[in-house]
Amino acid sequence: xxxxxxxxxxxxxxxxxxxxxxxxxxxxxxxxxxxxxxxxxxxxxxxxxxxxxxxxxxxxxxxxxxxxxxxxxxxxxxxxxxxxxxxxxxxxxxxxxxxxxxxxxxxxxxxxxxxxxxxxxxxxxxxxxxxxxxxxxxxxxxxxxxxxxxxxxxxxxxxxxxxxxxxxxxxxxxxxxxxxxxxxxxxxxxxxxxxxxxxxxxxxxxxxxxxxxxxxxxxxxxxxxxxxxxxxxxxxxxxxxxxxxxxxxxxxxxxxxxxxxxxxxxxxxxxxxxxxxx
Amino acid sequence: xxxxxxxxxxxxxxxxxxxxxxxxxxxxxxxxxxxxxxxxxxxxxxxxxxxxxxxxxxxxxxxxxxxxxxxxxxxxxxxxxxxxxxxxxxxxxxxx
Numbered sequence: 001x002x003x004x005x006x007x008x009x010x011x012x013x014x015x016x017x018x019x020x021x022x023x024x025x026x027x028x029x030x031x032x033x034x035x036x037x038x039x040x041x042x043x044x045x046x047x048x049x050x051x052x053x054x055x056x057x058x059x060x061x062x063x064x065x066x067x068x069x070x071x072x073x074x075x076x077x078x079x080x081x082x083x084x085x086x087x088x089x090x091x092x093x094x095x096x097x098x099x100x101x102x103x104x105x106x107x108x109x110x111x112x113x114x115x116x117x118x119x120x121x122x123x124x125x126x127x128x129x130x131x132x133x134x135x136x137x138x139x140x141x142x143x144x145x146x147x148x149x150x151x152x153x154x155x156x157x158x159x160x161x162x163x164x165x166x167x168x169x170x171x172x173x174x175x176x177x178x179x180x181x182x183x184x185x186x187x188x189x190x191x192x193x194x195x196x197x198x199x200x201x202x203x204x205x206x207x208x209x210x211x212x213x214x215x216x217x218x219x220x221x222x223x224x225x226x227x228x229x230x231x232x233x234x235x236x237x238x239x240x241x242x243x244x245x246x247x248x249x250x251x252x253x254x255x256x257x258x259x260x261x262x263x264x265x266x267x268x269x270x271x272x273x274x275x276x277x278x
Numbered sequence: 279x280x281x282x283x284x285x286x287x288x289x290x291x292x293x294x295x296x297x298x299x300x301x302x303x304x305x306x307x308x309x310x311x312x313x314x315x316x317x318x319x320x321x322x323x324x325x326x327x328x329x330x331x332x333x334x335x336x337x338x339x340x341x342x343x344x345x346x347x348x349x350x351x352x353x354x355x356x357x358x359x360x361x362x363x364x365x366x367x368x369x370x371x372x373x374x
Contacts, residue, residue: 085329114314120352165325176326199324204316204350 003211006248008107010116013081017041023074023130027094028084028113029237037123039083039116043072043130047090047237051097059259065101065137073130076103083109083116087206089198092241095248096257100145102138108244111206118205144247146230146256148264151190152271159229160193163242164262168234169195171275174266175234184266188273190232195278196221198238201245214245225252232258232265285369287335298362301337302370303330304349310334311374313351320344349374 016022017040024042026034034044045051050068053060060068074080080098084091091112098106109116117123146154154160167173171187189195200217202208209217218225229246231239236259243257258265265271286301304311315336317326320343328336330349338347340362347370349356354374362368 087327114350118313118350118352166323197324204348204355 003249006107006244007110007208008081009110010119010121013039013083013109014121016081021078022081023072023078024081024083024109025072025074025094026084026113027082027090029086029090033085033113037125040122040124040126041128042083043074043128045072045094047093051094057260057264059097059100059140062101062137062139066135069103069135069137070133073133074135075133076136077105079105079107081107081109083112085113087114087199087202087241088112089237089241092244093237096144096240096243100140102141110208114206143254144243144256146232146258148258148260148268150256151230151232151258151260151265152268154192154228154230155190155272156192159223159225159227160190161223161229161231161239161242162189162193162195163198163231163233163239164189164195165197165199166195166277168262169193170277174262184234184263186266186273188266188275189262190265191272191274193232193274194221194223196223196242198233198241201242208245208249211249214250218246218250225250228254228256230256230258232261234262235259236261285335285371286337286367287331289367294367295365298340298342298364299337299367300340300345300347300360300362300370301335301367302347302372303334304336304351304356304372304374305334306351306354306374311349311351313349315372316348316350318346318348322346347372 024039025045026038026042027045031046082091082094162169169189174183174187231242233239239257246252247255310333313330317338319325330336342364344361347358349372356372356374358370360368
């Protein structure tokens with residue numbers, strides 16, 4: 001796996017806007033952004049309505065993912081290119097989610113919507129019509145998904161990378177100040193976790209830093225990538241971006257994203273919590 | 279759009295005494311610009327980012343201290359250093 005297998009630039013996307021076997025998908029934190037405009041022929045996936053079980057706190061199941069992609073007109077042999085706002089947070093989350101259900105031909109647009117806008121590239125309001133498919137998903141690949149017991153067992157033994165902002169990590173804040181507050185009961189972080197905010201992976205324009213810069217970042221932060229790693233944040237979307245960096249760009253094998261993240265861990269009874277900075 | 283409003287968004291409904299607000303607008307030749315505004319802490323580390331509104335405005339709820347506000351718009355980047363205090367909205371007009 002190399003960078004070009006998992007990441008495409010805007011020129012690549014512009015050259016494939018009308019390619020019937022390439023499906024461009026916008027996934028945004030602000031799910032209304034798509035209504036205003038989007039990349040030509042892009043369809044929308046709503047990270048909340050489409051990807052979460054409407055009752056339980058969990059993802060839609062395998063049949064639900066099949067129904068979603070079928071309705072969106074995405075076929076098993078289509079290449080899916082994901083992009084979104086907020087430096088691709090939720091597009092990275094969707095990328096990880098597609099991989100979880102076994103869709104291998106998936107790529108991220110480097111820089112997402114921000115870079116596209118800053119480059120003054122075209123956005124349109126027209127919503128494309130794609131014929132429904134009969135998509136077949138695989139069972140979840142839990143080699144890339146961590147659960148709460150994995151995290152509790154990882155304390156002091158496995159790399160734990162907390163990608164939230166320093167104030168969330170130290171316990172001053174429960175969520176980034178500009179976002180709705182899906183709150184945990186207690187602030188802080190998992191003991192032995194290193195705080196490496198997601199933003200350190202990206203440039204101002206939302207593109208990812210070079211492989212050399214990223215490798216140096218984790219080395220400086222004393223994360224031994226030869227051993228197992230779990231990334232977490234608040235609800236699992238920023239840590240999906242770090243999972244993408246480690247697993248997809250740098251090719252590190254055993255990296256999991258903990259989607260329960262701090263809203264789950266910080267509400268568990270009896271688990272250890274640490275406060276303070278790195 | 280005929281001219282940008284001066285300053286950041288309206289403060290109606292916000293208890294300014296409890297907040298440390300950094301806000302403003304991004305303009306070019308007096309017209310509001312669509313883009314993004316980043317908030318960097320005193321050490322230059324990323325803290326938050328928002329898209330500008332249709333009227334070019336932005337707002338952050340921060341903590342007292344020195345911050346850098348960085349506007350990213352097509353073809354330009356502009357930095358402003360501000361000192362924010364609780365109980366007042368620090369206005370940051372950014373003309374690029």
